[in-house]
Amino acid sequence: xxxxxxxxxxxxxxxxxxxxxxxxxxxxxxxxxxxxxxxxxxxxxxxxxxxxxxxxxxxxxxxxxxxxxxxxxxxxxxxxxxxxxxxxxxxxxxxxxxxxxxxxxxxxxxxxxxxxxxxxxxxxxxxxxxxxxxxxxxxxxxxxxxxxxxxxxxxxxxxxxxxxxxxxxxxxxxxxxxxxxxxxxxxxxxxxxxxxxxxxxxxxxxxxxxxxxxxxxxxxxxxxxxxxxxxxxxxxxxxxxxxxxxxxxxxxxxxxxxxxxxxxxxxxxxxxxxxxxxxxxxxxxxxxxxxxxxxxxxxxxxxxxxxxxxxxxxxxxxxxxxxxxxxxxxxxxxxxxxxxxxxxxxxxxxxxxxxxxxxxxxxxxxxxxxxxxxxxxxxxxxxxxxxxxxxxxxxxxxxxxxxxxxxxxxxxxxxxxxxxxxxxxxxxxxxxxxxxxxxxxxxxxxxxxxxxxxxxxxxxxxxxxxxxxxxxxxxxxxxxxxxxxxxxxxxxxxxxxxxxxxxxxxxxxxxxxxxxxxxxxxxxxxxxxxxxxxxxxxxxxxxxxxxxxxxxxxxxxxxxxxxxxxxxxxxxxxxxxxxxxxxxxxxxxxxxxxxxxxxxxxxxxxxxxxxxxxxxxxxxxxxxxxxxxxxxxxxxxxxxxxxxxxxxxxxxxxxxxxxxxxxxxxxxxxxxxxxxxxxxxxxxxxxxxxxxxxxxxxxxxxxxxxxxxxxxxxxxxxxxxxxxxxxxxxxxxxxxxxxxxxxxxxxxxxxxxxxxxxxxxxxxxxxxxxxxxxxxxxxxxxxxxxxxxxxxxxxxxxxxxxxxxxxxxxxxxxxxxxxxxxxxxxxxxxxxxxxxxxxxxxxxxxxxxxxxxxxxxxxxxxxxxxxxxxxxxxx
RNA sequence: GGGCGCGUAGCUCAGGGGUAGAGCGUCGCCCUUACAAGGCGAAUGUCGGCGGUUCGAAACCGUCCGCGCCCACCA
Numbered sequence: 043x044x045x046x047x048x049x050x051x052x053x054x055x056x057x058x059x060x061x062x063x064x065x066x067x068x069x070x071x072x073x074x075x076x077x078x079x080x081x082x083x084x085x086x087x088x089x090x091x092x093x094x095x096x097x098x099x100x101x102x103x104x105x106x107x108x109x110x111x112x113x114x115x116x117x118x119x120x121x122x123x124x125x126x127x128x129x130x131x132x133x134x135x136x137x138x139x140x141x142x143x144x145x146x147x148x149x150x151x152x153x154x155x156x157x158x159x160x161x162x163x164x165x166x167x168x169x170x171x172x173x174x175x176x177x178x179x180x181x182x183x184x185x186x187x188x189x190x191x192x193x194x195x196x197x198x199x200x201x202x203x204x205x206x207x208x209x210x211x212x213x214x215x216x217x218x219x220x221x222x223x224x225x226x227x228x229x230x231x232x233x234x235x236x237x238x239x240x241x242x243x244x245x246x247x248x249x250x251x252x253x254x255x256x257x258x259x260x261x262x263x264x265x266x267x268x269x270x271x272x273x274x275x276x277x278x279x280x281x282x283x284x285x286x287x288x289x290x291x292x293x294x295x296x297x298x299x300x301x302x303x304x305x306x307x308x309x310x311x312x313x314x315x316x317x318x319x320x321x322x323x324x325x326x327x328x329x330x331x332x333x334x335x336x337x338x339x340x341x342x343x344x345x346x347x348x349x350x351x352x353x354x355x356x357x358x359x360x361x362x363x364x365x366x367x368x369x370x371x372x373x374x375x376x377x378x379x380x381x382x383x384x385x386x387x388x389x390x391x392x393x394x395x396x397x398x399x400x401x402x403x404x405x406x407x408x409x410x411x412x413x414x415x416x417x418x419x420x421x422x423x424x425x426x427x428x429x430x431x432x433x434x435x436x437x438x439x440x441x442x443x444x445x446x447x448x449x450x451x452x453x454x455x456x457x458x459x460x461x462x463x464x465x466x467x468x469x470x471x472x473x474x475x476x477x478x479x480x481x482x483x484x485x486x487x488x489x490x491x492x493x494x495x496x497x498x499x500x501x502x503x504x505x506x507x508x509x510x511x512x513x514x515x516x517x518x519x520x521x522x523x524x525x526x527x528x529x530x531x532x533x534x535x536x537x538x539x540x541x542x543x544x545x546x547x548x549x550x551x552x553x554x555x556x557x558x559x560x561x562x563x564x565x566x567x568x569x570x571x572x573x574x575x576x577x578x579x580x581x582x583x584x585x586x587x588x589x590x591x592x593x594x595x596x597x598x599x600x601x602x603x604x605x606x607x608x609x610x611x612x613x614x615x616x617x618x619x620x621x622x623x624x625x626x627x628x629x630x631x632x633x634x635x636x637x638x639x640x641x642x643x644x645x646x647x648x649x650x651x652x653x654x655x656x657x658x659x660x661x662x663x664x665x666x667x668x669x670x671x672x673x674x675x676x677x678x679x680x681x682x683x684x685x686x687x688x689x690x691x692x693x694x695x696x697x698x699x700x701x702x703x704x705x706x707x708x709x710x711x712x713x714x715x716x717x718x719x720x721x722x723x724x725x726x727x728x729x730x731x732x733x734x735x736x737x738x739x740x741x742x743x744x745x746x747x748x749x750x751x752x753x754x755x756x757x758x759x760x761x762x763x764x765x766x767x768x769x770x771x772x773x774x775x776x777x778x779x780x781x782x783x784x785x786x787x788x789x790x791x792x793x794x795x796x797x798x799x800x801x802x803x804x805x806x807x808x809x810x811x812x813x814x815x816x817x818x819x820x821x822x823x824x825x826x827x828x829x830x831x832x833x834x835x836x837x838x839x840x841x842x843x844x845x846x847x848x849x850x851x852x853x854x855x856x857x858x859x860x861x862x863x864x865x866x867x868x869x870x871x872x873x874x875x876x877x878x879x880x881x882x883x884x885x886x887x888x889x890x891x892x893x894x895x896x897x898x899x900x901x902x903x904x905x906x907x908x909x910x911x912x913x914x915x916x917x
Numbered sequence: 918g919g920g921c922g923c924g925u926a927g928c929u930c931a932g933g934g935g936u937a938g939a940g941c942g943u944c945g946c947c948c949u950u951a952c953a954a955g956g957c958g959a960a961u962g963u964c965g966g967c968g969g970u971u972c973g974a975a976a977c978c979g980u981c982c983g984c985g986c987c988c989a990c991c992a
Binding site: 059061062063247254268269270271272283315316317320321324325326327332333334335337393394439440442443446447450534537538568570571572592603604606608609610612613614616617619620622623624625626627629630631632633634635636637638680681684687688695696699700780783784786787788790791792793794820868871872875878879880881882883884885886888889890892893896 | 945989
């Protein structure tokens, strides 16, 4: 880009900044400029130390919600700071194909046209999904640009793209060859609507009302009563189970019992699984439709009789054939009742029922041939990496959850009966051959060979994300440079789905190197009342709406400021407004500085020459640099944002800027020095703020310094300059001003009203600040006929005001009396402590000193207040 | 049934053995030459209840009450 076009495209206003910050005009062009200049591109050949964060890939099917905006703000802040610190920084972007979710969305689209995916056929359907992905994915990257996400767009990846598909095949093959992937027939969680198996964590349990009925099985002397909430499965019962030690039923074990409504008889078996205390102590066993029953069946060699098809419709011959599971349930209960076999009913009976996390349909446990990952060794390694301290989880409380999960994990069902996803790379031959095809292998051709029709769980490919995005299995420069990732930032809600899987696959595929060293788990975004955001509840917000209204910086700052570790983040529009106000405040403070000749040119003046005011703000500035750094290292986004907010607004923009006005008016060397200090303070403050509010700071900083961009500016270092004396001096100054302001306000004086005053500051720390005090308090020279009607002693100095007899003595007495009482109470409390020997003996010195200091201050306050009372004219 | 966490100002939340904090909201005065998206000033809490430890508890311990989340093969 030439100088000329750069200037034309520049959205950065010339030094004449408008009165109000208008984010909409600035943000878009700024972002594109950052990208065009390649600031976010990560160079694998760089000599710099790497800093890598992968985006938790959003589902390609959606658009970003506030939760994404939150997560991206945190990642962007982290990576922007590291970039400024001189790291070769990669924020890896991309999206997830989100198998079942995306397939469902596209199927719904098709349904609107009155079609099903079967009308299109597999190939055409998948083509259709790709088409959908094109549209939807564009929306997401558009939102990310609006947010200001500093990702390396050149490296954008998609879990279904060619390279990542190769990675998936490679890992599958490796796991298969290591016998960590196998195929087996088991009870799986089946969604009768999505028509696929899903894994254990894709099942959401909730308490549903059901009906517990007790059924009498058998005839004559040999009867048992079993309780069930799923009467329809009785058609598939193949045993009755009792506890081996249950005396009541010992005589029945091994006997056959007549199964009602059928012509079958089923054995009574003894199994430890049965709880003799529950119900009658007898359990009906339906191995084909219940995971526990399946286990019992395995132990006792029971047959599996499936009585339902994939739609959960009864297939068993007889009167119930063709009914779905709920219809069948009531029909069967009715039929049993007619036979007098219902001995008890309990309704409603609340029990936990599994639902498909995608469509909320009740899960049907189903016996089915599926592919599994044997998680034992993988999960062990994933747990150990955290136990060893190789990988740290923030906040630490989350480690417990992590361990509970990885230490008690069942094998992972990875096959899905879907069309959208990575097809399982296994081929079956005409003579029963099974061949797992690796990425470099030829696919078998010829008569009778077919590929497995299932696809992989979407989390299989996202489990490879930290290295597949870097080119694995190829040994690329990027992989070498940017693996392992530095930190993972994601929500605690996908700790198991995603984080644990990345840990397992990363450690396995990358020879024991964990995918990242730190896991930062953030909370969920909620509305301003702490309620979960959801479309159906009507409180969901499109981040674009708020960005349009208040600017991206405002949204980002609000989110960052709410980011306490691992805790949910409430957000309301009012709060975003508040952050917009902050951005505008930054804008105007910088505008003031520019109008008054603040500069970053040249060395800072030597401390000896600077006023206490300048030394104070520089001292505070350095403290804040140190504070912000410490918070970043601990991922305390709320703390660092809050610290910056208060430092910038309260200390710099209010006190310091106000104090510089007097200096600038007076001119001379002091004013020149202050211009430089003000420039310095803004320079550093804008840098500190930039990772969180990149747009407004970039605009202002480039104007202030004339430099190219804050994105590539150097992160501030604590120069270690501190001046506690100056800090105390300015504190005293603030006290005086606040005290007199309060008096003025209590007296009903208008803020602008000038009051004649006599200041007695000699011998106090306030002596050099007379001009500032007069300016900030609107105090006139005493002039002719000055008569002090109120004298305020503060910190050894006095401020005498001539209110020309208009003083409200009663109001002032009342207020002073209140203050006096408070101070006396303080003295009593402090004295009680200081005469308490146990306290003096045991309390640490700094606490005792603090109490002494408090006593001294209270005594001084009393003196001051008494002085003020004495100075009041009689009523 | 296990585990984790929370109850602090009207709302949302920090804090965490040594004088109760922030943002927003509220009240009063003011368009003071950076900013009314602003300035200045003010009010507001038995820190869920009860016990205990301690010189000192909102903070630590116990217990109770209320709330949230995670895990679990209670038929």
